[in-house]
Amino acid sequence: MGPGVTASAGRFFRTVETDVLVVGGGLAALRAAISARQAGARVLVAVKRLFGRSGSSALTTGGYAAALPALNAHDDRHLHYVDTVVGGGYINERALVHALVDDAPARLAELWEFGAPFRKRDGRYHLSSSGDHSQARVLVPENMRGGDMTLPMRDIASALGIEVLENCVITDLLQNEDRVVGAVGIARNRVEGIVIAAGAIVLAAGGAGRMFNITSNPADVCGGGFALALRAGARLRDMEYSQFYPWRLIHPFKSTRVPIQPSTFSIGGRLYNSKGERFMEVYDPVRKDATTRDLSARGIFEQIRAGHSVEGGVVLDVSGIPDDEFRYENSKVVQLLDPKKIDYRAIKLIVAPEAHFFMGGVLIDDSGHCDLHGLYAAGENAGGTHGGNRLNSNAVPETQVFGHRAGVAAARQAPAARAGKPDPGPIAKAAARLQALRSDATSPAPEFAALHEQLKQAMTLGIGIVRTAKGLERAIADAAAIADRLAGLPVQTLGDLTAAIEIEDLCAIGTACALSALARNESRAAHYRDDFPKTDPAWVRTITYDRNGVGARPLVVDPNEQGLIARHEAARKAPAKPAEPEHVK
Structure with a gap:
């Protein structure tokens, strides 16, 4: 793409060239950029705000779910696979689930090498339990903040010489016939347009939580990655599936987002409505309060809708949880209350759902490649891995597994990309808006x-x-x-x-x-x-969506899968006390 491409755009535009363009600045974007660079590509990251310090990744309190038999002898990738498929309502893309559970341990080891710290107790890594996982397999960042992972990765990216455009809003992808050849964007903090020529592009720009009234997502998460793919002609999938995190504390906290951790319900947390009913027993008689997020969110919502709420939510009873366990699993709660000399056990804790995560996204294969030549997606921008419901802490390994796969595939594909003059329409549109x-x-x-x-x-x-x-x-x-x-x-x-x-x-x-x-x-x-x-x-089956509307595609299911799932589900339905957290080296 030469300078002549932007001649009609006048003084507003500058042109940049790279092998791989990564759109986004969170965990998936960081991983894609690092892996593409390590594979030998020139890499440019375009992020709407600050690289490694904005979007949902930097703020997440979520952990990293992986089956690590060396740390938990009772766990393996088959159990993680079954948990993910069952929890996803059986409509997950099986190849993507296999990739997730198979690669998650290796990508975790690389996070450790990058310098990302995870929580320990008594010098040992601590695995948290969760009602939607059959085994304790969740490692939590040391400070329960996504920055524990994004900031070390940002430093690695800088050391590798990855270029970054901050405060850059990518407005459209540029195409030459059936191939994506670049992107056009505008600066958020000055009147300037950017035309980026790229051999391959990885979309890793997060979800669209800001379409809802109450959300865990920060202000910049507005569906940009989904919209870029859709306008370019790629298919989306599973867009009917968005997850509402059930347990946002709305009392005693109003404006500050404070989530109750899922592990709370595996160690004795209970939910009650205004009638004093432990209502989650109706929705999941076996796991009760320690159920999946979709059931818990609906259970709480229906109490509110039926007029059985307490101050807009439901009551969380933590009286059965030892103080040290609650403090460990919900450190953000006590960090905010202790300085004010407020005892969390002496006040009413009320939770309600918030929009949180999109299971749907760009339709990809197990390398992260989508319908269009030269275009890849990873993290929350990609659909299919989680099916109809994401399990606790499966999002972070998804960013690392598919960020890595997409980055490597894009780096390999970029040198073979044929040069070509892109459709001038998106550039002209951006120029007119700036002018x-x-x-x-x-x-x-x-x-x-x-x-x-x-x-x-x-x-x-x-x-x-x-x-x-x-x-x-x-x-x-x-x-x-x-x-x-x-x-x-x-x-x-x-x-x-x-x-x-x-x-x-x-x-x-x-x-x-x-x-x-x-x-x-x-x-x-x-x-x-x-x-x-x-x-x-x-x-x-899978519902797809593109510029022509709604479509469908079949799911490929391993014929041996049903036996494995049936044995697993039978074991889960046997009466048992909640799983205890495990402590491992």
Whole structure:
């Protein structure tokens, strides 16, 4: 791609060339960039905010789930595989699950080599239990913050000579016929456009939690990676599946996000509604409160909907948990309360669900490659691994396993990419939008915030925890109406332009989610239809979505799988006390 490509864009654009472009700045992007660079490619990372310090990865309190028989003799990758498929409602892409459970231990060892610290007790690594895993297999970062992993990885990336464009919003992918050959973006903090020529691109830009009223996702997580793939013509999959984290503490905390850790329920935590009922026994008579996230979120939501809530949520009873265990598993809670001399055991703890994670994403193979030549996806941008529900702490290994695979594959493919002049349309569109700006002010006009609030309200009502055909159709209509109103707003400042791009993306992805949910006429895992409350075996298949609308594809299932799952499930349903945390070297 030569300088002539951007001649019509005038003074606004500069051109950059690289072998592999990685879009995003979290754990999947970091891993893809490092692996591509180690494979010999020139690598450029374009991130909307700060590399390794923004997005959901930097803020996560989640751990790393991996079957490590050397540390836990009772665990193996087969158990991890079965847990993931059963927890995902049997619609996971099996090849991706095999890749996850097979590669997770090796990628964890590399995280240790990068310098990422994980929690120990008495000098030994501590494995936390979780109701959705049959074995204790979750290692938690030392400070229960994603920065424990992203910051050491950022240092490795810097040492490897990986180039970074911070505060860069990628607005479109550039294509030459059926091949992705680059991307166009704008700076968030100055009036400037960037055209990037690349032999291969890895999308690793996170989810779209900001389409909902209450979310764990920070402000920059607006579905950009999904929207880039969709506009370019790639297929998305499983977009009807978004996960709501069930246990956000809304009392005593209001504005600060404080999650209760899933391990809390494996060591004795219980949930009660306003009638004093331990209601989760209805949803999962065996695991009860220590069930999967989809069931717990729906259980809590239905208490709220039925008028059985307590101050907008349900009560968490931790009286049966030893103080040292609660403090260890929920250190953020006590770190915030102890300085104020507030005893968590003496106050009411109330939890409620929050939008958290997208199981759906770009349709990929086990190398991270998607429908379009030269385009890859990893982390939350990729779909299929988790099926209809993600297990606790399976997200971080997903970022490392598929970030590595996509980075290596992209590095190998980039030198063979044929050069070509891209479609000038996306560049011209970005240039026109930049030329129309009257100010480089980075705060958007109030009208954009108002539209975003309208969209969040519409999507929360339409594609939240419980859905109906009527509600989904209303969400589709609302997204279209908001997109129309957005198109009529004057975009005069840099802040206006950034906000407009994010709302456009969220409208497109909200529509994808609603249409996919409308097509699945059953309830399965995190997708619950009030008008189709039963799970239908005929729906063990994948719903896809692209620019032409909804489609479907079959799932390839190992014929030996059912016997393995049946034995595993029989063992799980046997009455047993909650699993105890294990302590390993």
